[in-house]
Amino acid sequence: MxxxxxxxxxxxxxxxxxxxxxxxxxxxxxxxxxVPESRQPVHTVAGGAHLFRRDTAAKLGRIARGYLDRYAGGPAALADALGGAWSPGLAEVVHQRLRGKLEREPVESFLIDFEDGFGTRADEDEDAAAVAAAEETAAGVVAGSLPPALGIRLKPLSDITGGRALRTLDLFLTALVASDGSLPEGFSVLLPKIVRPEQVEVLARTLDRLEQGLGLARDAVAIDLMIETPQSLIGPDGRIVASDLVDAAGGRCRTVHLGAYDLTGSASVAAEEQTLDHPLLETARQILKLSLAQTDVQLSDGATNVLPVEPHRGRTALSAFERDENRSVVRHAWRQHYFDVRRSLSQGYYQSWDLHPAQLVSRYAAVFSFFLEGLDAAAWRLERFVAGAGQAILTGSVFDDEASGQGLLNFFLRGLASGALTPEEAARSGLSSKELETRSFREILERRGA
Known part of the structure; x- marks a missing residue:
């Protein structure tokens, strides 16, 4: 005994x-x-409010397909253009899914921009643009032509442009409700140039008033935050303040974006050194990642500012030299963008910004290849781990425990949401579609009685 x-x-x-x-x-x-329950878009595409139309997403897709046809018409050409060390089979799958994505859903998140992409204009011009953009949004809701996520970026809530920003917000929401009566699903307002939590609080209170007055559901409008000033990252007392800004949104904050070039510029980094791999931005990314990890706030990286813009465009007849120069410039920009997106993904940033329709090619090629290249190893590890009832296990030379199990599950969830992986490929994980929908590795084990 x-x-x-x-x-x-x-x-x-x-x-x-x-x-x-x-x-x-x-x-x-x-x-x-x-892990947030809502789908996170793989990118944000921003465009000036004066240019926004109900079919903008489809138009961007057509432009991107044109670039794909001209400079990467086949799988081998795409791999060569991006510098991807892909097998012929992988190149074939990436190219096929890329083209399908550009036809079916070229834009996952679009931002109607009243700040940098719109510029400083007369008040009557911004008033008119706000109403027109709202009416186009309402028409897009009816037509079903809007991307899965849509938002607007205001001017900063500063002493100079704060009144203009809130007036634009009021005009847009009022005209949208008057035109259609409903908001697009996942609608958000992006606040730039934040230096104090009180600016976020003002936006949240204003949305409270507008929602109540327009008959919208409470918290119908999300708030996205742009971290592009040193003061929105580190407070005057040396504390990290990202969570303070999120709290100031009163539960509305959905995404925090890293504004790479304003942040480096405000830290006196020379313009030619302002790239996404600058050490200051590496530090900022990790600070945001650690301070907001495991919250329901999504993170988005910055934009690649080397754009695939053809130097000789707008003409039908080009010399051989001009065609070669166009090809060289576009492919160089694609490679830089592809590298930046892959680095963001490797650091746990599953969303970042695109500034030009041709970047949709390198965007989806980077996302799809990232998940497809990791599929075999992730499926093997997760299947063995689940079969072992969630006990810590040595898979090859990799030690897996519950935390890595959740990480492997997240890999499949994000791969499915982006269109990089098919349900059949995700099933190789050993999990059913219903188990994947739980989004919780612990819950999966509990349901299996482990």
């Missing part, structure tokens, strides 16, 4: 000690719920 171990604390004392943690752990679980 096994001897009963001796304890110094009674069961009641242990329970009372743990009871003191209940409120703290509840607060922790509320603040850090884990």
């Amino acid at each position: 096994r001897k009963r171990p001796r304890l110094s604390l009674s069961e009641g004392e242990i329970l009372r000690a743990l009871g003191g943690l209940e409120a703290a752990l509840t607060d922790h679980h509320d603040r850090y719920p884990g």
Whole structure:
């Protein structure tokens, strides 16, 4: 008979000690719920509000397909254009899915821009643009031609442009409701140039008033934040303030974007050195990642500012030299963008910005190849781990535990959402579609009785 171990604390004392943690752990679980349930777009495409039309997404897709046909018409040409070390089979799949994506859903998230992409204009011009963009949005809702996510970027809530920004917000939402009566699903407002949490609070309170006055559901409009000033990253007392800005949004914050070039510029980095791999931006990315990890806030990286713009365009007759120069410039920009997107993905940033329709080619090629290249290893590891009832296991030379199990599950969820992976490929993980929908590795194990 096994001897009963001796304890110094009674069961009641242990329970009372743990009871003191209940409120703290509840607060922790509320603040850090884990993987967001909503789909995260792989990019944000921004365009000036004066140019926005209900069919803008389809138009961008047509332009991107034109670039694909001219400079990467086949699988081998695409691999060569991007510098991807792909097998012929992988190149074939990436090229096929890329073309299909550009035809079916070329844009996942579009931002109607009243800031950099719109510029400083007369008040009556911005008034008219706000109403016109809202009416086009309403028409797009009816036609079903809008991308899955849509938003607007305001001017900063500064002492100079704050009034203009809130007026534009009011005009847009009022005209949208008057035209259609409903918001597009996933609608958001992006706030730039933040230096104080109070600016976010003002936007949140204004949205409260507008939603109530226009008969919209509470919190119908999300707030996205642009981290592009040093003060929106590090406070005057040296604290990291990203979570303070998120809290100031009052539960509305959905995405935090890194504004790479304003941030490096405000830190006195020379213009020619302002690239996405600058050490200052590497630091900013990791600060944001660690401070907002496991919250329901999504993170988005910055944009590649080397654009695939043909130097000789707008003419039908080009010399051989001009055609070669066009090809060289576009492919160089594609490679830079492809590299930047792949680096963002490797650092856990599954969304970043695109500034030109031709970047949709390198965007989806980077996303699709990232998930397809990792498919075999991820499927093998996850299938073995689940089969082992979630116990820590050595798969080859990789040690997997519950945390890595969730990471592997996230890989398949994001691959499916982006269109990089098919349901049949995701099934190689050993998980059913219903199990994938739980989005929780622990819940999957519990349901299996592990």
